[in-house]
Amino acid sequence: MSARRPALDGRRILVVGAGVAGLAVVRALHGLGAQIEVVERAPAPATGGAGIFLPANAVRGLRLLGLEDAVLGSAVRIGRQVVADHRGRVLYQVSTDTLWQGIAPTVATHRAALLGALLDGAGDVKIRWGTSPESIVPDGPEVGVALDDGASGRYDLVVGADGAHSTVRRLAFGDAGLRHSGLHAWRLLAPRGDTEPVWSVRLGRGVSFLTFPIGPDLVYHYGDVHADDAAAGLDGLVARFGAPVPEVVAAATVAHSGPLEEVSLASWSRGPVLLVGDAAHATTPNMAQGAAMAFEDALVLADVLRRTASIPDALREYEERRRPRVERVQQQTRRRDGTRGLHPAARDVLLRAAGERLFHANYRGLHAAP
Numbered sequence: 247m248s249a250r251r252p253a254l255d256g257r258r259i260l261v262v263g264a265g266v267a268g269l270a271v272v273r274a275l276h277g278l279g280a281q282i283e284v285v286e287r288a289p290a291p292a293t294g295g296a297g298i299f300l301p302a303n304a305v306r307g308l309r310l311l312g313l314e315d316a317v318l319g320s321a322v323r324i325g326r327q328v329v330a331d332h333r334g335r336v337l338y339q340v341s342t343d344t345l346w347q348g349i350a351p352t353v354a355t356h357r358a359a360l361l362g363a364l365l366d367g368a369g370d371v372k373i374r375w376g377t378s379p380e381s382i383v384p385d386g387p388e389v390g391v392a393l394d395d396g397a398s399g400r401y402d403l404v405v406g407a408d409g410a411h412s413t414v415r416r417l418a419f420g421d422a423g424l425r426h427s428g429l430h431a432w433r434l435l436a437p438r439g440d441t442e443p444v445w446s447v448r449l450g451r452g453v454s455f456l457t458f459p460i461g462p463d464l465v466y467h468y469g470d471v472h473a474d475d476a477a478a479g480l481d482g483l484v485a486r487f488g489a490p491v492p493e494v495v496a497a498a499t500v501a502h503s504g505p506l507e508e509v510s511l512a513s514w515s516r517g518p519v520l521l522v523g524d525a526a527h528a529t530t531p532n533m534a535q536g537a538a539m540a541f542e543d544a545l546v547l548a549d550v551l552r553r554t555a556s557i558p559d560a561l562r563e564y565e566e567r568r569r570p571r572v573e574r575v576q577q578q579t580r581r582r583d584g585t586r587g588l589h590p591a592a593r594d595v596l597l598r599a600a601g602e603r604l605f606h607a608n609y610r611g612l613h614a615a616p
């Protein structure tokens with residue numbers, strides 16, 4: 247009896263976007279027999295950016311991709327998550343080891359360090375920097391892609407890993423899916439000083455301010471406000487907190503500022519064009535699940551392509567496996583954003599009484615491997 251031909255044998259795959267999701271896909275597909283090309287709009291690998299918090303299921307994803315050691319070498323292990331009111335009075339706290347029951351450590355790192363490890367993990371796959379798709383035209387079982395550098399090609403699969411404002415989504419799916427969350431965020435970096443290895447957030451009225459170290463010398467801060475209040479800038483956010491937030495912000499440099507967006511689509515594929523990561527299912531960062539979901543997308547995609555004889559069958563199975571988990575994260579994230587946005591008088595009473603239990607419940611569904 248002849249063995250079934252795996253879906254990837256000799257197939258041509260274009261990955262659009264060399265970010266967290268795209269590079270994880272490249273890594274996960276390594277050795278499966280496909281010819282992989284990557285296009286990335288940025289002219290060169292990222293060296294800037296801010297910090298990123300990686301809960302244990304993200305670290306498990308890195309482990310399954312064979313990249314745990316490469317990332318943990320420069321990351322900070324985070325043992326506790328502390329939620330406080332605007333003056334810093336603790337509402338509840340969670341031990342990350344108890345939360346994740348030994349699945350993996352929870353860590354924080356610089357985004358450039360994470361992307362560097364993923365880029366090394368991509369090996370000798372060709373990345374065309376400074377390039378973006380201009381047209382994507384499905385043609386039977388294949389898809390024709392024209393790039394803005396004048397090149398074009400035909401592929402058996404195009405993976406759109408190009409973020410919340412995905413060009414692949416616009417070209418292949420139309421203008422569907424993107425929604426403003428109603429929040430605006432700032433990401434900042436500052437010298438670490440004596441900051442403990444703890445993730446801590448202060449919740450004010452319609453604002454939050456988050457801090458965690460990302461290396462021996464650097465601390466990351468994140469602040470968000472309702473988009474209606476964003477015009478007042480970072481000063482408007484700072485004014486809603488007491489000491490030490492104003493001093494902390496004064497010592498920091500803004501690495502990024504912008505509205506927070508969500509993506510939600512009825513289907514993640516159109517023929518042989520698939521969206522992964524934020525292009526398919528961006529959320530606000532309230533649960534810090536963006537990288538974890540991107541890694542899991544890559545691992546599940548590789549698994550279904552390894553075991554399935556045709557790309558359409560593989561994409562169907564991919565969506566059946568990923569959708570319940572991703573939608574749960576999106577729903578929980580919205581619920582948590584809603585709780586954060588409650589009037590502090592009600593929110594703080596609720597979180598003091600039930601915050602730790604709710605926090606555990608939010609992540610429980612993510613203990614099982616994807």
Ligand SMILES: Cc1cc2nc3c(=O)[nH]c(=O)nc-3n(C[C@H](O)[C@H](O)[C@H](O)COP(=O)(O)OP(=O)(O)OC[C@H]3O[C@@H](n4cnc5c(N)ncnc54)[C@H](O)[C@@H]3O)c2cc1C
Nearest residue numbers: 263265266267286287299378408409413523524531536537
């Ligand atoms: C303020 C904020 C804080 C966050 N904090 C965390 C956190 O602590 N932990 C966490 O897990 N997640 C966090 N997230 C979410 C996380 O950043 C994303 O989920 C993650 O980066 C998704 O990766 P991605 O590769 O899908 O998209 P992106 O990181 O956006 O990468 C997309 C890549 O595609 C490229 N690209 C874009 N357009 C094109 C094009 N037309 N052609 C070619 N290339 C293109 C981009 O240059 C980029 O390299 C945060 C998000 C925000 C907004």
